[in-house]
Amino acid sequence: MNAALRLLAALATGLIFGLGLSLSGMLDPARVQGFLDVTGAFDGRQTWDPTLAFVLGGAVSVAGLGYALARRLPRPALAAAFELPTNRRIDRPLIGGAALFGLGWGLSGFCPGPAVAALSTGALPVTVFVTAMLVGMAAHQRFVARA
Amino acid sequence: MSTYASGFLGGAxxxxxxxxxxxxxxxxxxxxxxxxxxGRDRGLRRWVDGAFVAGLIAGPPVFALATGAWPAMRFVAPLPVLLVAGLLVGFGTRLGSGCTSGHGVAGLARLSARSLAAVLTFLGSGILTVATLRALA
Structure with missing residues (x-):
């Protein structure tokens, strides 16, 4: 029923996400890696870049208000129901997957959101990273999810 | 605008x-x-998710049109390392059911303990990785 509006809402929220990433400085792998360089704050190099903490703080605050509002509503404006994760277990796939992700994130300064958004810059390193990321996702789907 | 202010506003x-x-x-x-x-869904759901991703990709050029400058990007790793990192990020985020947005922003915003565990793990792993890179450099 609301198919066209739902498509428009997805396009608009995706654009807002991409604009937010652009403004926040998080498309810059050196800045992201600089945040993870926490030891740089203590060893005299003065290389730690806390910007990402401000980005996460802003994002979680506004998203938290939106989610608090969502809890008071019977359903979303354009869909039948809120789709929320039901798995609450803190298990080995969660921790192992997050650890592998952190390794790749630290090596490259890229996580999925900024890397996908930056595809529009046409930069070769971005294309290489995202292509490999899609292969990694397909490998999980092929060898783990269906196993 | 300071880096921290634009970071906070971008985050908002x-x-x-x-x-x-x-x-x-x-x-x-x-x-x-x-x-x-x-790669998995069919029908309307695939189109809706595709629209979100299309909007996301349109973000940087729209930002460039509005401000007159593309967002800064300084790459920190050579292509072979980016290849390995991409594989790790793709496989790891699926195995761990999320990344910086799903666990980091959405998960923390709904006070999910599972997401908090994921965030602390990928932050710890990322910090350890960069500390190792710096020690080897």
Whole structure:
């Protein structure tokens, strides 16, 4: 029923996400890696870049208000129901997957959101990273999810 | 505008996007999950997730049109390392059910203990990785 509006809402929220990433400085792998360089704050190099903490703080605050509002509503404006994760277990796939992700994130300064958004810059390193990321996702789907 | 202020405002826009996608479409704005879903889902759901990803990709050029400058990007790794890192990020985010957006923003915003565990793990792993890189350099 609301198919066209739902498509428009997805396009608009995706654009807002991409604009937010652009403004926040998080498309810059050196800045992201600089945040993870926490030891740089203590060893005299003065290389730690806390910007990402401000980005996460802003994002979680506004998203938290939106989610608090969502809890008071019977359903979303354009869909039948809120789709929320039901798995609450803190298990080995969660921790192992997050650890592998952190390794790749630290090596490259890229996580999925900024890397996908930056595809529009046409930069070769971005294309290489995202292509490999899609292969990694397909490998999980092929060898783990269906196993 | 200072780097921290633009970081906070940019973050607030990201949070707005996450909030609106839930309030309007009832969906978690987790980028790794949405991108992976494009290869798996069929019908309207695939189009809706594709529209979100298209909007995301349009973000930097629209930002460039509005401000007169593309967002800064300084790459920190050679292509072979980016290849390995991409594989790790793709596989790891699926195995761990999320990335910086799904666990980091959406998960923390709904006070999920599972997401907090994921965030602390990938932050710890990322910090350890960069500390190792710096020690080897």
């Amino acid at each position: 826009l990201i949070g707005l996007s996450v909030a609106l996608l839930m309030l309007l479409n009832g969906r978690i704005a987790g980028i790794s999950g949405l991108v992976a879903g494009l």
